[in-house]
């Protein structure tokens with residue numbers, strides 16, 4: 711039996727803690743970020759915590775990474791104007807706080823005007 715603590719995202723998958731879930735299938739879940747940095751800020755997350763970052767996921771399961779990307783596009787179209795920024799923080803100094811790979815999907819404001827709060831996404 712594993713003694714590893716479940717990640718916060720595994721607790722959301724298990725419905726142990728609440729989240730505003732907008733999409734779910736066999737392998738992925740997507741929900742609103744608890745501290746949104748844009749009018750639309752979703753997290754698209756594999757249900758399994760097997761991969762801690764996007765490079766590990768790309769190497770181990772590239773189809774799942776592709777599914778994250780297409781799901782992000784579909785959700786940005788459904789919940790915003792279809793234009794979005796996709797961010798994978800990888801490593802503590804890059805702003806990663808949850809070591810269970812996830813994509814941030816940010817949409818709904820002008821990239822050109824810099825209105826996304828990038829400092830809180832790890833880029834200070």
Ligand code: AMP
Nearest residue numbers: 718729742743744745799805806807808
């Ligand atoms: P990162 O800093 O890239 O690892 O992203 C982790 C993200 O998870 C942050 O943007 C947090 O706001 C978000 N987060 C943490 N706990 C929750 C939660 N219970 N529900 C929704 N989002 C969360």
